[in-house]
Amino acid sequence: MSKAFETLAARDAASICHTYARYPLAVAHGRGSRLYDLDGNEYIDLLSGIAVTSLGHAHPEIVETMAEQAARLTHTCNLLYHAEGPALAEKLLATCYAGKVFFANSGAEANEGAIKLARRYMRTIKEREAYEIVTLQGSFHGRTLATLTATGQDKIKDGFAPLPEGFVTVPFNDPDALAAAVTDRTAAVMVEMVQGEIGVRPLSEEFVAALEELRRKHGFLLIVDEVQTGLCRTGKFWAHQHYGITPDIFTAAKPLANGLPMGAVLMCEEAARGFAPGSHGTTFGGGPLLCAVAAKVLDIMQRDHLAQRAAELGLYLGGLLEELRQDMPDKVAEIRGLGLMIGVELAVPGKPVWEELLKRGFIVNLVGERVLRLLPPLIIEQQDLELFALALGAILRKA
């Protein structure tokens, strides 16, 4: 490790409250699908800041939009109108059947807003004492108190009791467990179509069919957390579109403004009745700078057919990885995912493989002990994916 890295890491350790297990890498700048460290070494970014920089780093049109808008108007607060707000909302709503959007600052905050909306809709519109939110084991919904309670992973909740009431977690992809958990008190069932943080696990068609049946029977709302899966990542604009369902509420965040902090709660017109002036709010959410950048992100995604590109590149990379699995079934257990959201479950310990990939200039994420999670920018070139598969193959052959 270089002197420059060690000095920076020491300053970081001395001054920043440590809640992250950081990688031994300090980034100085980036361009497209490449990142460069303090010593000028180049890396292929297969993480995209955890599914955020879908358009890559320093995208020239995003840089230009950011600079132009910053020079005109950055913040107004939500007491004032600005044209950038509805311009973005209209573009977002044109990608789906939702009727309204609320702008938040992050994924957790968007999910918190979705939970609040479901509860308030049940109380004020349906006049029902239905407040429970049912979620799935292995899910990840954020780090606020409500969203970490909704999250189906005990380690995320450790030390934070007492947790808010009214959350129930059921086993993943288990229709019977869901049927047993849903009652008249259920305000909403909240799911990710593909769970990311636990190692890239898609919901089964069978589970989604059972969920839809229960939704019709009990009248709860369906919330889909599309914070990681949304905006072209899985090969469709929204991951729920793979399953042909129409959630009442769904959330977006990570790639929405390609790295500026922004979230969104999208809702059908009926669910939108649950919020009224004064019932929810945020100072920064939906400011003109964020909206202008996000609108440009959506324009580029559509113009450059990035959903289709994610689907095609996902198939290509999935195929290369599947070949590795067939060559080395003792090293690779399973390839899972949708589009450019791919999990490689190893049959050998993941840490040495992940470390060797980083040494060879490939940034990927290791979730748990054995799953390499791949979330490359949607603009990545096919040959970079090939270089990655070659490197992974070479490392696994020696593992």
Ligand SMILES: Cc1ncc(COP(=O)(O)O)c(C=O)c1O
């Ligand atoms: C599915 C999902 N929901 C919610 C969140 C929380 O988003 P944020 O970190 O922006 O609060 C994440 C972040 O990883 C996520 O992957």
